[in-house]
Amino acid sequence: MAIIIDESKRVLVQGITGREGQARTKLMKEFGTNVVAGVTPGKGGQQVLGVPVFNRVGDAVDAVGAVDISVIFAPAKAVKDAAFEAVQSGVKLLVLVPDRVPVWDAMEIAAAARANGARFIGPNTLGVLSPGRAVLGMIGGKAESAREWFKPGHVGIVSRSGGMTSSCGYYLGRVGIGLSTLVHVGGDSVLGMRIPDVALLFQDDADTQAIVVFGEIGGSQEEDLADLIATRRVTKPVIAYIGGAAAKEGTRFSHAGAIIEGNRGTHKGKVEALRRAGAVVVDAFGDLPRATLEVLGERGA
């Protein structure tokens, strides 16, 4: 088992003929993802790496049958329309890779997804990867790196940083910890799936025994996860690191979501909320693998 993505899921790529779209389709296919179609308006009829390209999501679905997931590589300002098209064509899960999607567009996508019974990951996500099975987006960059860095196993990773998703996975692998799925929720403030949503998926995944979290200052995802732990809706052990101890209030630290506004979203507040709920929070990132091993050891895994 894994969450969100495995080799059985039928995947569409919107923006497949662009530079990023092509490069990432290559990664996905080589890693084992079942990419069944691509979409780029005006490029219908072409093929990219053997994948048929259509002008519209509706055309693709008519031709190849229903798809489970659409991965979107459109320019930031075109993401809203691409996402609307996908949900209106019945796609139930979207992965929005582009950075710099305006926040009001993200809120409109959220409203449209809700209205159509769909979910999404991102914007500004590196993607989702289930080792030994399949990948969405661009985690690992190259299939051979992704295979070398991430080993199959029983720990789930959820992170607000793309690079740190890979980093967590790699450092856990070095001490022999395998992974069920790695999820980068995205760096923005309004996200389709947030850390607590992904934690609930891991909670329900029979193959996941513990959840490793890379959190950051800003927003309320870590506090909301703490609530889920405190109310016993997440009972699997959670091991977390929160970035931004040295960050100051009022300045955005790259990620649109990484800003302390007034007294909300502080490093201290997040660490205390998680510890109070019973999560293990390490102070130095390098302590994450050892702390995870200890937790797994205690559970007799």
Place this chain on the structure above:
Amino acid sequence: MARLHEYQGKALLAARGIAVPRGGVARSSHEARVQAERLGGPTVVKIQAWLTGRAAIGGVKFATDPAQAEAVAQSMLGMKAGNFAVSEVLVEERLEINRELFVSLSIDDAARAPVLLLGLEGGSGIEDRAEAVTRIAAHPVDGIDRDALRDRLERSTLPRELIDEVERAIHAVFRTARECEARSVEVNPLVITKDGRVMAADCRVTIDDYAVFRHPELGIEIARELDHPPTALERIAYAVEQADHRGTFYFAELPRSGKPDERLIGFHGAGGGGSMMSMDAVVREGFTPANFCDTSGNPSAAKVYAAARIILAQPGIIGYFGSGSGVASQEQYWSAYGLAKAFIEMGLNIPAVIRLGGNSEDRAVEILETACRKLPAKVEGYRKDDTPASVASRFRALVEARKRDVPKMSRHVPTFVGKASSWSLAIERGRVWIDLSACDSGATALIMRNSLGLFAESKGRPVLAVSEAEAKDKDSEFIALEVECARAGRPIVFVDMPLKGLDT
């Protein structure tokens, strides 16, 4: 700036039907007097600064006549407010206030939707008194839940005859936020005056950085949420970012303690989370980052070069620490080329430690270390198996052991640049120069080996193998060629990319 000043925010509110006090902005004490004369009667003078509690630092004062308004403005202009000097004051009619309300439209990340926070009892500090504030849900297109808002207003102690007007004003706050794509619009207070008017007496508006491109009408110079107006280096960095969309480049200067024992360093991260984690690691070693910087998302070598130049331009730094997630999906050697070019060009004289882990890390570390081996200061590259803590600790050792009697850093442009005997080509962000007088067969062969197909050999000399148009955006490849020649001990190629504001 993604934050607007009070007077800018009020103009947006007024354009959408919310009454605001009569007034105008003044940039000199004389202008303040003129504004006060125009308004007639008592006035209030307020510094235009991005901080709360302006009154507490003497930033809000009343004046009974124009002469007093002038004197008050005189005392305020130039005063220090937070991180910067006051350059503008707002002179407004003084209101006779009967009641204050708190109205805030912001984004609820958990609901993925806008949310209205409403405090009908008002007053300063209301935003921190949770029990006094009602949350009302909103839809990004349809607006605030109309029934819930109406119900809340009708259950309040507001004068019945004013409910319609307050309601209209609150819906107009939503329209302002939506139309301007604000992350937040806070009207605190929305006042009811003694003569029964509903007015926005103060406001704070923050625009979404990522939507600024759609709003030229807002006149936002730098789309960055910062706690201070942009510094000279931040302006230079922002111009680089805007001119080159290959990857992310984010640069912000950070507040300094000013203590003599402060150990300031230049910080160069890669990736938002990796940068924050790396900054935490280096702070744990007792350093103070002078800046935050992130080049990621497969940035061009030119962008990494520009970032390094800007970081090195900060006075007083005693080391250069670079580290991202450590397991980058992007090819890392482009970053190594950009860093090496900047370090060589400036004659780096402070130790640099760069964690380059990720795809092609071995090649990246080798490029960086060998290219920089003759510099006055030590440059070391590290891989994904080197943890942030161990690299930060190594950095501290190098900084503590650094040589003090080193030549000053300055930009070195080789003498063959600008010479008629040199080959040169204009590219998008600068000009490539090759010292033909030094081009013997060995040098030409070196160029052939490292030009990634950009050059071919003709009569023992390198000639462009692609069209000039195709070569225009190959700045990263040319930088790679320059660094490879330098590594081979034959510095015959130079990509001249002066930074506006730093070199010109």
